[in-house]
Amino acid sequence: MADETRIPTEQGLRPEDEDPVLADLPEAEAARHGADPTRVATPSASPPGTPDDERARVSATRDGWEDVPVGEEQVMTINMGPHHPATHGVLRLVVTLEGERVLDLKPVVGYVHTGIEKNCEDKSYWKVIPFVERMDYLSYFFQMQAFCGCVERLLEIEIPERAKYLRVIFLELNRIHSHLVWLGTSAMDLGAISVFWYCFRERDRVLDLFELATGQRMHTRYFQVGGVFEDIPVGFAEKLRAFCEEMPGRVDQYQDLLDRNEIFLHRTKGIGVVPRDRLLELGVTGPLLRAAGEPWDLRKVEDELGYTGFDWQVPIGSVGDGYDRFRVRLEEMRESVKIASQALEGLPEGPWIADERKVVLPPRDELSTSMEALIHHFKLVTEGFRVPSGELYCPVESPRGELGCFVVADGSAKPARVHFRDPSFVNLQALREMCVGGLIADLIQNLAMLDPILGGIDR
Amino acid sequence: MPDAPGLELIAQEINGAREGTVVETSHERGAATLIVDSERILDALRWLRDTPGQEYGFLASLHAADYLPAQPRFALHYELLNMPRVERLHVKALLEDPASPSTAPSSTAKRVAPGGAPSHDPGVSGDGADALATLNLPEIDSCVELFPTAEFQEREAYDFFGIRFRGHPDLRRILMPEDYVGWPQRRDFPLGGEPVLFTQNEVELPRWYE
Numbered sequence: 001m002a003d004e005t006r007i008p009t010e011q012g013l014r015p016e017d018e019d020p021v022l023a024d025l026p027e028a029e030a031a032r033h034g035a036d037p038t039r040v041a042t043p044s045a046s047p048p049g050t051p052d053d054e055r056a057r058v059s060a061t062r063d064g065w066e067d068v069p070v071g072e073e074q075v076m077t078i079n080m081g082p083h084h085p086a087t088h089g090v091l092r093l094v095v096t097l098e099g100e101r102v103l104d105l106k107p108v109v110g111y112v113h114t115g116i117e118k119n120c121e122d123k124s125y126w127k128v129i130p131f132v133e134r135m136d137y138l139s140y141f142f143q144m145q146a147f148c149g150c151v152e153r154l155l156e157i158e159i160p161e162r163a164k165y166l167r168v169i170f171l172e173l174n175r176i177h178s179h180l181v182w183l184g185t186s187a188m189d190l191g192a193i194s195v196f197w198y199c200f201r202e203r204d205r206v207l208d209l210f211e212l213a214t215g216q217r218m219h220t221r222y223f224q225v226g227g228v229f230e231d232i233p234v235g236f237a238e239k240l241r242a243f244c245e246e247m248p249g250r251v252d253q254y255q256d257l258l259d260r261n262e263i264f265l266h267r268t269k270g271i272g273v274v275p276r277d278r279l280l281e282l283g284v285t286g287p288l289l290r291a292a293g294e295p296w297d298l299r300k301v302e303d304e305l306g307y308t309g310f311d312w313q314v315p316i317g318s319v320g321d322g323y324d325r326f327r328v329r330l331e332e333m334r335e336s337v338k339i340a341s342q343a344l345e346g347l348p349e350g351p352w353i354a355d356e357r358k359v360v361l362p363p364r365d366e367l368s369t370s371m372e373a374l375i376h377h378f379k380l381v382t383e384g385f386r387v388p389s390g391e392l393y394c395p396v397e398s399p400r401g402e403l404g405c406f407v408v409a410d411g412s413a414k415p416a417r418v419h420f421r422d423p424s425f426v427n428l429q430a431l432r433e434m435c436v437g438g439l440i441a442d443l444i445q446n447l448a449m450l451d452p453i454l455g456g457i458d459r
Numbered sequence: 460m461p462d463a464p465g466l467e468l469i470a471q472e473i474n475g476a477r478e479g480t481v482v483e484t485s486h487e488r489g490a491a492t493l494i495v496d497s498e499r500i501l502d503a504l505r506w507l508r509d510t511p512g513q514e515y516g517f518l519a520s521l522h523a524a525d526y527l528p529a530q531p532r533f534a535l536h537y538e539l540l541n542m543p544r545v546e547r548l549h550v551k552a553l554l555e556d557p558a559s560p561s562t563a564p565s566s567t568a569k570r571v572a573p574g575g576a577p578s579h580d581p582g583v584s585g586d587g588a589d590a591l592a593t594l595n596l597p598e599i600d601s602c603v604e605l606f607p608t609a610e611f612q613e614r615e616a617y618d619f620f621g622i623r624f625r626g627h628p629d630l631r632r633i634l635m636p637e638d639y640v641g642w643p644q645r646r647d648f649p650l651g652g653e654p655v656l657f658t659q660n661e662v663e664l665p666r667w668y669e
Contacts, residue, residue: 110634117619118643122650153488280517280542283608301545392490393520393538393549404520406536416646421520421538421612429611458634 075103082111086189086444089454093431093443100439105432109425113458120418124384125151128418130221132405135420136456137218138181141167141174142398143420144223146405149304150394151225154387154409157356161348163227164305168343169240170210170222171305172336176247177206178399179329179336183254186326186448190267195257202250205243212236225385226360227353237344244341251333258326268322272434272446276320282433283426286401288450291328292320298397310342325449332399359385384413393421400424400451422456461546466491469513469548473506482553490549497535497552501600504550507539508605515539515548518606523616527646532556533597533622554597554622594621601627619644 081092090111096104116135120128132147133140145167152159159167184199207217213232214220222229258264274282276292289296297314299307315331317324353360361380362373387409395404401423408417427450434446461469463486470481470493480503483494495503507515520538533554540547601624602609613624614633621642624630632639641648 110632110636113634115643118648118650121646156488281607283518283606296542390488391524391536392488393536393547395519402519404538406520406522406524406538408524408526416526417524417644419522419524421522425611425615426608429608 074098080443082108087447087454088185088452091447091452091454091457093447095440095443097440100441102435102438102440102443105435105443107428107431109428109454109457111458112454116459117418117420120415122414124413125225125387125415126380126384128415129223129225130219132418132420133219133221134455135459136398136400136403136422136424136453138178138453139174139398139400139403139456140219141170141223142396142403143405144221145171145305146394146396146398146403146420147407147418148223148225149396150392150405150407151387151409153394154390154392154407155225155356155359155385157226157354157359159227159354160351161306162231162350162352163354165343165347166228166232166352167223168305168307168310169340169347170213170220170228172340172343173206173209173240175336175399176333176340177203179333180206182329182399182451183326186451187258187264189444189448190264192258192261192264195254198250198254198257202247209236209240209243212239224353224360226356227351229353231352237347240340240344244337244344247337248334251330251337255330265323267441267445268326268449270319271322271438271442272449273319273321274430274433278433279320279430282430284401284430286398286423286427287325287328287332288427288430289401290314291317291324293318298395298402302395304396307339309346310339312338312342322445322449329451386411386413387415391417395421398423400453400456401427420456420459422459424452424454425457425459428452428457461491461548462486463491466493469493469507472510473503476506477502490547492549492551494551494553497554497599500535500537500550500552501602501605504537504539504602504605507548507550513541514543515541515546517542518602518608519547521602521606521609521612521616523620523622523644525620525644525646530555530559532559533620535599535616535622537602552599554599556597558595596621596623598623598625600625601630603627618642621645 075096075098077094077096079092080095081087082090084091087093092108092111094106094108095102116131120131123131129144129147132143135143180199180203184196184203187193187195187199210220210222211217213236214222214229274284274292276289276294279289279292280294285296293316295314295316300314312335315328315335317328357372357376359380362370362376366373367377389409389411391406391408393404393406395402397403402421403423404421406417406419406421407415410416431446431450434450435443438446466484466486470484473480473493477499479496480499481493481495485492485494493503507513517540518537519540520536522536524534524536526532526534531553533556535552535554537550537552538547539550599622601613603613603624604626610628611633613627614630616622617624617627617630618632618635619642631637635643
């Protein structure tokens with residue numbers, strides 16, 4: 001089954017040999033950037049068999065740095081963060097430096113821990129939804145899908161076709177939104193501030209779509225156990241269609257802005273490479289893993305929402321450096337637009353939420369005519385619905401990797417345990433291996449391309 | 460996910476390699492679960508990872524849960540994944556609470572470190588080690604050697620449930636402050652237990668800020 005998802009590398013993203021900008025990089029560098037501190041060799045790019053002393057090895061692999069004698073510079077341990085503009089939140093990195101070279105790195109997290117998992121144990125199931133979507137504040141639809149999907153499997157209810165399509169539309173819009181924020185802030189970290197404004201222009205259009213359909217721009221609480229809260233309003237389809245037509249051109253623009261930018265290429269090409277097997281050992285998933293050439297996407301293999309019915313592909317990289325991560329996410333935006341527009345065109349008629357009166361609120365208009373509906377409404381709002389005891393782990397493919405939700409139900413109306421396996425939390429463990437041996441400027445690049453969301457890490 | 464007979468075969472083979480490792484199996488709601496003796500969790504995980512034909516090489520998630528008032532009280536959940544076959548296997552290790560009165564005598568005998576090695580006392584040394592030992596925490600072997608991804612997640616389980624992982628390279632609190640006392644996600648830990656300083660209650664609270 002997994003083999004179907006494999007995409008030949010020739011469709012990959014790096015026409016390395018034909019690219020004129022890349023071809024003349026070495027000369028350009030020799031002429032203009034003889035001792036450019038932003039140019040650095042990563043440990044994996046260093047020739048094998050170099051001296052076993054770590055510092056000597058790092059020093060010898062760097063062009064223009066050989067004139068610095070080994071051991072002249074002092075080792076220094078500094079704090080980066082928790083309030084650093086490039087750490088994308090309150091992430092603290094304890095970095096051991098020798099000059100500008102990173103010798104060691106330890107991430108310290110927990111500064112925005114809010115005890116969401118503990119709080120969820122005191123809320124009925126339908127009140128948990130707005131809690132969990134505030135963990136990773138850029139992929140709120142994914143948290144809702146993970147939690148609602150998990151509870152639906154525990155309750156063994158099937159959601160209607162229209163709800164699946166609507167969920168796909170909003171999940172993919174959310175993925176575009178998340179990648180746009182990532183692209184804007186990452187490019188800003190690397191010095192390209194104008195990309196930020198362009199990305200946020202499109203991001204606002206996505207948020208306008210969310211607002212039109214759900215009433216909220218962020219943290220929409222649109223998914224319900226059993227389906228979605230409401231049908232899409234009149235005019236939504238036209239706006240989404242216009243967005244889907246325009247967005248691929250916008251992605252081309254971002255690519256034009258960055259893909260031929262020499263500074264951007266210098267800072268991303270060949271930086272932060274971790275071998276694919278090591279990434280798998282570290283539990284890394286999502287675009288980071290796909291950039292290293294592993295075509296692993298839960299939307300293709302554990303398909304709960306009917307993604308396999310659409311025509312789309314899993315973009316993968318070939319090297320696994322910062323540049324591949326950038327290209328993979330750009331391509332994912334294009335693929336998400338394709339999925340969203342196909343889901344819109346194929347949107348079936350019918351109910352948007354399951355007809356399960358013990359779980360789903362009755363339609364508003366029935367409350368004034370039906371005693372039965374009034375009782376159900378009262379019971380659902382006051383006590384909530386009960387979930388038969390059991391425990392289940394359900395993963396979804398979030399913009400950052402495998403987002404898993406683990407729910408323990410004890411038969412009451414409140415979950416006994418809600419745990420989220422957040423992809424940023426697990427992926428952060430790979431940061432050390434990406435950075436050690438490189439320059440501190442590359443640490444910023446690696447962190448930007450890692451795309452951690454501290455709200456998700458700390459929960 | 461292996462089907463129900465496949466799950467039974469896995470359980471039989473693990474028990475054939477070492478008797479009594481798998482205690483129970485369950486197969487419901489589209490999830491296959493192996494309940495494993497917590498003292499032999501590493502044997503089971505290593506077998507599942509390395510045996511040809513099984514090769515559950517990816518640990519998707521590790522998390523703990525507290526089933527108070529049930530006995531045994533704690534459980535660790537290992538979500539294993541075989542990527543080429545897209546099969547998930549849920550491994551669960553039940554842990555007694557050594558601090559509870561009914562299990563206290565038997566668990567003190569178990570607390571001797573295996574192989575005569577000095578027992579691993581994370582984050583503290585000297586007198587602090589004794590202080591932590593008196594806390595009487597449940598213990599299990601760390602699987603960081605097998606799955607490096609478990610490092611942060613085991614620290615999280617230690618932080619919130621007070622489960623000690625023998626052999627973990629750096630077992631410290633991860634999300635709560637390092638000087639925090641208590642295991643916040645245990646079911647008997649109160650919600651909202653942190654006193655908040657307002658002007659109307661500053662007399663009752665210690666005036667530490669002066």
